[in-house]
Amino acid sequence: MPGVTLKDVIKKYGETQVIHGVDLEINEGEFCVFVGPSGCGKSTLLRMIAGLEETTSGIINIADNDVTHEDPSQRGVAMVFQTYALYPHMTVGENMGFGLKMNGHPKAEIDAKVKEASRILKLDEYLNRKPKALSGGQRQRVAIGRAIVRDPDVFLFDEPLSNLDAELRVEMRVEIAHLHKEIGATMIYVTHDQVEAMTLADKIVVLRKGHIEQVGSPLHLYDDPDNKFVAGFIGSPAMNFVTGTMTDAGVEVPALSQTVPVTLTDRPSNGTQVTLGVRPQDMMVVDGGNLSVDLAEHLGGVSYIYLDAPSGERLVVEARENNRQSRGSNVGVSFDATKCMVFDAKTEQRIR
Known part of the structure; x- marks a missing residue:
């Protein structure tokens, strides 16, 4: 699976600059977590990679292709949001395959991809249920399955567990880790919870006020922080x-x-x-x-x-x-x- 490279990426809203010249390389197959306090720019950076926010300046490469000004649908990414956004009148299987159906994919191909995604996420027995008959964790798995069937180059997660209770958050952390291990895709995950970052990431990017403070593996940031902010933020x-x-x-x-x-x-x-x-x-x-x-x-x-x-x-x-x-x-x-x-x-x- 391809990686992602950001070169001197800047984001401004009018005269206010919220992302300050970010340079970052996310390797193929890595699980990279953006972490930091509220307002640090982590979700804005993720949305710029997805194409949901326009980049003021700089370059965003996905799979060695410059996608800085490409439409979101042309970037080869799939995004899982904080809210599930499932269609209540559709079954689990229909929700997962709806995007492919709208893009004109053959029914046999849709069925095959939905079946494979449901196997990975252990949703086989729920395919004919409606979202109202599912728990919060099961609904989030359906939302992840909707991303899997698209077979994207890069998966993007924007605080996908923040609406779940504490027990479900732990369960879903484990499931997302298993998902990454099974499909080996490049994943970028945004959270304000440093415990999620420590348990999921191959690489953590610590952000503050639109700047990258430090990049490294969870244990490297814990054992060898570059500054007081990183030292205080990583570890509980x-x-x-x-x-x-x-x-x-x-x-x-x-x-x-x-x-x-x-x-x-x-x-x-x-x-x-x-x-x-x-x-x-x-x-x-x-x-x-x-x-x-x-x-x-x-x-x-x-x-x-x-x-x-x-x-x-x-x-x-x-x-x-x-x-x-x-x-x-x-x-x-x-x-x-x-x-x-x-x-x-x-x-x-x-x-x-």
């Missing part, structure tokens, strides 16, 4: 950040009442203001300290302890043991300094 719960000052001994952190002996290749001069980042999974609650327990979430096999520092900064610690910290008690934290990350306080770029 989010990374803890506390202010500090460079000294001969390391980073002096008033919130923790300690100096963290970090090792840096490009070490800033003493007195430089920095931000120290530590993931909740890498911290432990210990007795004695100046941090106040604000809340403890006990979720069975894991607990999240929320701590307030005298400086007003907040930390979250993941505890696997039977941790029963009471609200208002004073504690400290311990962690391995090699697990810490240091960021420039002004630019928010990683200091390595």
Whole structure:
């Protein structure tokens, strides 16, 4: 299946620029996820690839063909939206094959493609049902099946799971992952949920305010973020950040009442203001300290302890043991300094 390449893509609405010179290469057969907070431009970028939004400038290539100004129907893409948009008076099979029927494909070909799509999506027993007789997850599978029968070069998903409840979201994540593995197509998926991004993607594109912050595999972005934004966005719960000052001994952190002996290749001069980042999974609650327990979430096999520092900064610690910290008690934290990350306080770029 072909890949997708974006070269210096810009989108403006009047004088307002929302996509700023995006360069991106999505390889053949990759599952690429656009992720970022609301308003970062991820859906706009997806719609530009689909041809539903006009590109102000730049080039969009699909399968080495310049489709920047092509009609959506000529781009070889199929899109699955947040809403199912199924015809209520048609059966599942009719909904899946309707696009092919409208384009004049022979009935035998339509039936064969619908049958194959229903096999992949495990919809065989529902082909003669109407959408009202299906669950939300089944309706979304029908919408995906409608895309599969078109045999597109690229599948585009625009937050397809956001209307489902938590349990169905998990089930559909697994089904979409299985779908990608079975058909091996190039897929581009938009979500604001970084858990979806981490579990589905071969490649994650982190966006903020129309700019690409970083591109990489899920574990690469988790283990080696380029800046504070990516470090805080990828990972759940989010990374803890506390202010500090460079000294001969390391980073002096008033919130923790300690100096963290970090090792840096490009070490800033003493007195430089920095931000120290530590993931909740890498911290432990210990007795004695100046941090106040604000809340403890006990979720069975894991607990999240929320701590307030005298400086007003907040930390979250993941505890696997039977941790029963009471609200208002004073504690400290311990962690391995090699697990810490240091960021420039002004630019928010990683200091390595």
